Amino acid sequence: DAGVTQSPTHLIKTRGQQVTLRCSPKSGHDTVSWYQQALGQGPQFIFQYYEEEERQRGNFPDRFSGHQFPNYSSELNVNALLLGDSALYLCASSYWTAPETQYFGPGTRLLVL
Amino acid sequence: LAKTTQPISMDSYEGQEVNITCSHNNIATNDYITWYQQFPSQGPRFIIQGYKTKVTNEVASLFIPADRKSSTLSLPRVSLSDTAVYYCLVGDFYGQNFVFGPGTRLSVLP
Numbered sequence: 001d002a003g004v005t006q007s008p009t010h011l012i013k014t015r016g017q018q019v020t021l022r023c024s025p026k027s028g029h030d031t032v033s034w035y036q037q038a039l040g041q042g043p044q045f046i047f048q049y050y051e052e053e054e055r056q057r058g059n060f061p062d063r064f065s066g067h068q069f070p071n072y073s074s075e076l077n078v079n080a081l082l083l084g085d086s087a088l089y090l091c092a093s094s095y096w097t098a099p100e101t102q103y104f105g106p107g108t109r110l111l112v113l
Numbered sequence: 114l115a116k117t118t119q120p121i122s123m124d125s126y127e128g129q130e131v132n133i134t135c136s137h138n139n140i141a142t143n144d145y146i147t148w149y150q151q152f153p154s155q156g157p158r159f160i161i162q163g164y165k166t167k168v169t170n171e172v173a174s175l176f177i178p179a180d181r182k183s184s185t186l187s188l189p190r191v192s193l194s195d196t197a198v199y200y201c202l203v204g205d206f207y208g209q210n211f212v213f214g215p216g217t218r219l220s221v222l223p
Contacts, residue, residue: 004156033211035211035213041215042198042200042213042214042215042216043157043211043213044213045211045212088154090156090157091156092156092211099205100145100147100162100204100205101147101159101162102159102211103159104149104156104157104158104159105156106155106156107154107155107156109154
């Protein structure tokens with residue numbers, strides 16, 4: 001049973017570019033959440049997807065957008081990259097009916113130069 | 114979500130039992146208490162979850178007093194590989210998102 005997978009593992013971009021990160025949830029899970037984690041800090045919630053719709057959103061600008069596909073996988077898109085977007089981006093999955101337990105992927109390390 | 118407070122850092126030695134306490138004075142009736150472990154450059158890993166009294170699994174124990182205003186994660190006989198950041202989260206998470214604090218940085222020394 002595969003856990004949460006994310007791709008790519010690492011990514012280097014320059015300011016102003018756009019990036020797309022991908023996530024496949026744990027088998028059976030229908031809800032995907034995305035987090036940003038800066039060095040030395042706890043993960044910060046970006047948004048959550050269920051039934052292909054954004055259900056909740058944290059305090060992140062519209063440059064951050066996402067999508068969920070019918071197979072429950074998800075993408076995180078960030079436009080007009082800033083140096084401050086450099087972070088570990090984490091995807092977590094859960095059952096919509098049991099949100100109290102989330103399983104996290106290994107993350108994508110994004111470096112913006 | 115209930116606000117949580119936990120120590121910023123702790124040191125221990127191999128083979129010792131480590132107890133990390135989390136305070137959550139405004140915990141609500143429907144809230145769960147969940148602990149995660151995170152190694153550098155990895156995603157948080159679910160350790161244990163409880164609602165009241167004591168919960169034990171193959172990794173840790175979680176002690177929750179009757180008033181549920183605090184909880185204690187107990188790691189028996191820690192090893193160097195238990196060096197990580199440990200996060201305490203409280204909530205029922207329905208319609209809410211996970212809010213991570215700075216966590217407790219545990220350093221296990223030889």
